[in-house]
Structures are given as structure tokens and as C-alpha cells.
Amino acid sequence: MKKWMYIICSVFLLTACGGGGNTSEQNEGLKKVTVVLDWTPNTNHTGLYVAKEKGYFKERGLDVDIILPGEAGADQLVASGKAEFGVGYQESVTQARVQDVPLVSIAAVIQHNTSGFASPKDKGITTPKDFEGKSYGGWGSPVEKAVMTSIMKQENADVEKVDFVNMGDTDFFTAVKRDVDFAWIYYGWTGIEAELRGEELNMMYVKDYSEKLDYYTPVLTTNEKMMKKDPETVKAFLSASSKGYGFAIDNPEEAGEILLDAAPDLDKELVMKSQEWLAPKYKDDADRWGEQKLEVWENYASWMYDNDLLDKELDSKKAFTNEFLPK
Structure with missing residues (x-):
């Protein structure tokens, strides 16, 4: 989960990261979308793997590939439209927005900075x-x-x-x-x-x-063009993801097993213990999973600006949205 310890692999290595084992015949008629992870699979991502394995994405008309980041990284792939969704961080979204990169945070994976x-x-x-x-x-x-x-x-x-x-x-x-x-x-x-x-x-x-410094890390991201041209897909993706993380909150042991099935090289004891620790922190004190507060975005952006980490102040309202989360 360390941001600097990326294990670089091709974005075409779908089999190793996709999980679920859906065939092309089973997925006929579904809208194909891609979500790019920020690093190798871990318990930050469990809800996505649950949503894929349990068929939550399919229920909402989506065929979702979960892939590892390539050299470009998730933020760049999502911002450029080469991937529909990604896993990122409030820090990187803030820096991107100040540089007029059209990246948007659409859900907080974890409510408080751990x-x-x-x-x-x-x-x-x-x-x-x-x-x-x-x-x-x-x-x-x-x-x-x-x-x-x-x-x-x-x-x-x-x-x-x-x-x-x-x-x-x-x-x-x-x-x-x-x-x-x-x-x-x-x-x-x-x-x-x-x-x-x-x-x-x-x-x-x-x-x-x-x-x-209690900012959102990690977050799920998309780009402005995707939000405007295909809002229904964004809503469907978040509806399924929310259900997946909800399952992980209520069933950490089974959710951990699903992650291990998708990424069998992970250490089982670490995954299960991490899943147990993280389960209550996904939603924590928020009204619903994924909810983001304007105050959190403004606080961190002002801190970054005051510490000369941003060239200009952030328009926080454009950096994130709760619009596509299930009600």
C-alpha cells in the first residue's frame, strides 16, 4: 500500500488482476469498463473484487476489468480517458486539478487517513x-x-x-x-x-x-468527460462498488477470501488480519460508504497551498463529487 513501492506491470495483464473468471459469452451485452489500481491488489481494493466476484457489476450491466497500473499510472490513464475508473489519492487529485487535469474523485474508499x-x-x-x-x-x-x-x-x-x-x-x-x-x-x-x-x-x-491532514486516501476516480457523456455508467459502477465494500464491511472474512482468490500470491494471514482491521474503517462515521466532505478537500488543499505544494489555490468543488453515489 506504500505509494512509492509500485510494482510496474503492463496494463494488458488482465488475467492476473481481473478475478472472477467471466467468459466473453457470459459478458455479452454488458458494457466493458476498466478500473486501474494504484498498486498491487490489497485490502484497499477488496470491495472492487467482491463486486466483480459476486456479480454486482454484472447486475448493473457492467463487465469490469480490474488491472494493475502501467508506467503511466492510474491517474494518467483515467485523466486521459484510456481507462474509465481508477484508484487514486486526494493528494494526487488535488495536484492534478490545480494543473487543470480533468481528474475527479467520485468516492472515498476509506473515511479517515490511516x-x-x-x-x-x-x-x-x-x-x-x-x-x-x-x-x-x-x-x-x-x-x-x-x-x-x-x-x-x-x-x-x-x-x-x-x-x-x-x-x-x-x-x-x-x-x-x-x-x-x-x-x-x-x-x-x-x-x-x-x-x-x-x-x-x-x-x-x-x-x-x-x-x-485527515484527507481521503485512497479514492476512486474518473474523468470529467466520462461524467458528462456517460453518467449512468458512473452511477452503475459506484452502485456495485458500494455494494462490494458494504459486503466487505459486514463479511470481512469472506471478502478476504475473495481477494485471495483474485490475487493468490498475497499472504493469507496478512490479508485476513488486514481485512478485519480495515472493515469498520471503510465507512466509519460517514452516512454512507464513499461520502466525501467539502471541508476535507478544502482543508487539505489549503494546507498544501500554505506549504508551497500548489501553484494556485484549488477549486475544491470541482475536485470531487458525491453525485454518483447510491442514495
Whole structure:
């Protein structure tokens, strides 16, 4: 689930990622659409695989291929119309919109930000002040330093005393043993893996330091042209996806098995534990799964602008919509 650890594969590898095993004869008369993942299959995506396996997409007239990102990435494929839907992040949608890229977030997969800075307990990093004199493993984005600066300032700590190291494709557990002291992770995957390994972590969720950092990650996306020319397909896609995530919320064990059937190379124990942890967080305190708040978009955009991460202010109302979610 780490954004920087993409495993690049061709967008044509449909068999490995599509799941469901539908034949062309069975799908005759259905509208064929593609959803591009942000990374390899994981529990952020379970609702999509459930919707495919349980026939929810088919019930709504869709033949959906779930594919891995190619070198272009999900955002670029969706924005250009080469794929109808994708899995993205509020961060990247915000940056795209400011550059007039017609990418739109149509549903929040998870209601609250489950990411943060993690370190092995024996490193003794329990507050942002402790980042000083330590090495941080990241992916080279300006957002990382801005977030770290923001939370370190609250303790009068100096971000310039942190050694930034580009981890590349190195996994978290190898990196913190060999190269760095802490890194930015999603607890729902890497944190759960640490639990299973018996490796205790100190975890600092970024949302705990500022409400402006409690943004939506990940989200489902489409493009403006798709919304205008084929709104019924967008509604059908979200109706089925909502039903899929609803099933995952109520039936995490069976949903986990469906994900494993679609992606058998995943570690079963990790998937099942992650699914159990994440199930209540998909909808959380929202009125319905997928709901997005204007306040959340405005808060994060203003934070990015104030930290010189955007060239201009975002028109948040154009970056997301709840219009296509089932009522």
C-alpha cells in the first residue's frame, strides 16, 4: 500500500488482476469498463473484487476489468480517458486539478487517513521531536518534508536535522533494519504485517497532528468527460462498488477470501488480519460508504497551498463529487 513501492506491470495483464473468471459469452451485452489500481491488489481494493466476484457489476450491466497500473499510472490513464475508473489519492487529485487535469474523485474508499510515521519500538521515536538526528526513508516527494516540517514545528523541532533517504523499492522492514530509522506507512497493511511478525512499532498518525491532514486516501476516480457523456455508467459502477465494500464491511472474512482468490500470491494471514482491521474503517462515521466532505478537500488543499505544494489555490468543488453515489 506504500505509494512509492509500485510494482510496474503492463496494463494488458488482465488475467492476473481481473478475478472472477467471466467468459466473453457470459459478458455479452454488458458494457466493458476498466478500473486501474494504484498498486498491487490489497485490502484497499477488496470491495472492487467482491463486486466483480459476486456479480454486482454484472447486475448493473457492467463487465469490469480490474488491472494493475502501467508506467503511466492510474491517474494518467483515467485523466486521459484510456481507462474509465481508477484508484487514486486526494493528494494526487488535488495536484492534478490545480494543473487543470480533468481528474475527479467520485468516492472515498476509506473515511479517515490511516497513514503515519512508523518506527521499530527500539528506535525510541515516540514524538516528532525524536525525528531529529534520525534517518527517514521515503520516496522523494516534497509532500513528505512538508508534512514532517508541519508536525515537527508543533514541538519546536527542526526538520533540517532529519536525514532524508530515498528507499526506492526497499520494503519497510528491510529498510528500518538496514538503512533508516523510520518511514511513512499505511497501518492497515504494513502495521498489520508488523503485528504478525511480532515486531512492535511506534506509530504517529499524521491526522493526529492536524485535522487538515485527515484527507481521503485512497479514492476512486474518473474523468470529467466520462461524467458528462456517460453518467449512468458512473452511477452503475459506484452502485456495485458500494455494494462490494458494504459486503466487505459486514463479511470481512469472506471478502478476504475473495481477494485471495483474485490475487493468490498475497499472504493469507496478512490479508485476513488486514481485512478485519480495515472493515469498520471503510465507512466509519460517514452516512454512507464513499461520502466525501467539502471541508476535507478544502482543508487539505489549503494546507498544501500554505506549504508551497500548489501553484494556485484549488477549486475544491470541482475536485470531487458525491453525485454518483447510491442514495
